[in-house]
Amino acid sequence: MTEKEPAAPPGLEAHLGYCLRRVSNHVSAAFARSLQQQHVSVAEWVVLSQAAVRPEVRPAELADRLGLTRGAVSKVLDKLEGKKWIVRRTMADDNRVQLLSLTRQGQRVLPQLAEIAGRNDERFFGCLDAQEQDTLRRLLLKLSEFHCIRDVPVE
Amino acid sequence: MTEKEPAAPPGLEAHLGYCLRRVSNHVSAAFARSLQQQHVSVAEWVVLSQAAVRPEVRPAELADRLGLTRGAVSKVLDKLEGKKWIVRRTMADDNRVQLLSLTRQGQRVLPQLAEIAGRNDERFFGCLDAQEQDTLRRLLLKLSEFHCIRDVPVE
DNA sequence: TATTGTTATACTCTATAACTATA
DNA sequence: TATAGTTATAGAGTATAACAATA
Numbered sequence: 473m474t475e476k477e478p479a480a481p482p483g484l485e486a487h488l489g490y491c492l493r494r495v496s497n498h499v500s501a502a503f504a505r506s507l508q509q510q511h512v513s514v515a516e517w518v519v520l521s522q523a524a525v526r527p528e529v530r531p532a533e534l535a536d537r538l539g540l541t542r543g544a545v546s547k548v549l550d551k552l553e554g555k556k557w558i559v560r561r562t563m564a565d566d567n568r569v570q571l572l573s574l575t576r577q578g579q580r581v582l583p584q585l586a587e588i589a590g591r592n593d594e595r596f597f598g599c600l601d602a603q604e605q606d607t608l609r610r611l612l613l614k615l616s617e618f619h620c621i622r623d624v625p626v627e
Numbered sequence: 628m629t630e631k632e633p634a635a636p637p638g639l640e641a642h643l644g645y646c647l648r649r650v651s652n653h654v655s656a657a658f659a660r661s662l663q664q665q666h667v668s669v670a671e672w673v674v675l676s677q678a679a680v681r682p683e684v685r686p687a688e689l690a691d692r693l694g695l696t697r698g699a700v701s702k703v704l705d706k707l708e709g710k711k712w713i714v715r716r717t718m719a720d721d722n723r724v725q726l727l728s729l730t731r732q733g734q735r736v737l738p739q740l741a742e743i744a745g746r747n748d749e750r751f752f753g754c755l756d757a758q759e760q761d762t763l764r765r766l767l768l769k770l771s772e773f774h775c776i777r778d779v780p781v782e
Numbered sequence: 783t784a785t786t787g788t789t790a791t792a793c794t795c796t797a798t799a800a801c802t803a804t805a
Numbered sequence: 806t807a808t809a810g811t812t813a814t815a816g817a818g819t820a821t822a823a824c825a826a827t828a
Contacts, residue, residue, distance in 0.1 A: 695796080695797095696796075698797075699795080699797075702795090721805070723804050723805070
C-alpha cells in the first residue's frame with residue numbers, strides 16, 4: 473500500500489480547494505437562483521446588506537470592500553436606486569462624495585432577502601448536526617482570519 | 628438579551644453559505660491566477676483532468692458532468708486542441724461521435740498543472756493541521772454526497 | 783493636480799437556438 | 806426523425822480607461 477495515493481479519488485478530488493469549490497458553487501448557485509426569482513442579483517444583495525450595516529457608506533468604500541471597481545459598483549447602485557431600495561445623497565462638505573442609505577422600502581426588503589439566504593443555508597447545511605455546522609464555521613473563520621480575507625465575495 | 632441575534636456578526640457572516648463562499652472564492656481566485664500565468668483557464672484544467680481520468684470520453688459526457696452546454700465544451704476543446712494537449716478522434720462505428728484523448732504533450736502538462744493546484748492548496752490550507760484538514764474534507768464530502776453533487780465546478 | 787463617481791468600450795464566459803453531418 | 810457536435814448571436818458581468826465635476 474502506498475501512503476500518498478488514496479487510489480480511489482481520481483485526481484481532482486485530491487485537492488481540498490477543489491472539494492471546497494465544488495460544494496461552494498453548488499450552494500451559491502442555488503442561492504443565486506432563489507434570489508433571481510425575486511429579480512435580485514447576488515451583487516445587489518451584497519451591496520444592499522453592506523449599505524444596511526454601514527449607514528452613510530460611500531461607493532468607493534463599497535468598491536474596496538467588495539473587490540470591485542467603482543464603475544461596477546456604480547452600476548449595481550443604479551439598479552438598487554431604480555428599485556428604490558437605496559438613495560444616493562451628496563455629502564454637504566464635499567460635493568464629490570455620495571452617502572448611501574436604504575429607503576424604507578429597502579429596509580423592508582432586506583430581511584426578506586436574508587430569509588431567502590437563511591432558508592438556503594438550512595436546506596443545504598441541514599444534513600450536518602449542530603456540532604458539525606459549528607466545526608465547519610470555525611474552520612472557515614480560521615482560514616478567513618489567517619489569510620486576512622476581508623473581501624465580501626460578489627460573484 | 629435576545630437569543631437570535633449574535634450582535635457581533637453584522638448579518639452576512641451569520642450565513643454559513645456566505646462564509647463558505649468567501650473562503651472558496653479566495654482560494655479559487657488565487658488558483659485561477661496561478662493557472663492564468665500559464666495561460667490556462669480553470670475550465671481548461673478541469674476538462675483536461677477529466678479527459679485524463681476517462682480515456683475516450685465524449686464531449687457530450689463532459690458537458691453533462693461539468694454542467695455546461697455542449698457548445699461551451701466545444702470551445703474549451705478548441706483551445707485544448709490548439710495547444711495540442713488533446714485530440715478529437717471520430718468513432719469508427721458512429722461518425723457523429725468524438726473520442727477525446729490526451730496527446731503526449733497533454734500528459735506531460737497535466738502533472739505540472741496538478742502541482743500548481745497542490746501548491747495552491749498547501750499555501751492556503753497549510754494553516755490547518757492535518758486533523759483539521761481531514762475534518763474539513765470529511766464535512767465537504769458529506770455535503771457532496773448528501774446532495775449528490777457530481778458536477779465538476781468550472782467557473 | 784488629485785479625487786469621486788460615471789460612462790464608453792471591450793472582453794470573457796456562458797446559454798439559446800439554428801445549423802451540419804451522420805444515423 | 807433523432808443525435809453529436811459546431812457556430813451565430815445575445816446577454817450578464819466585469820475591467821480599463823477616458824471623462825466631468827469638485828476639491
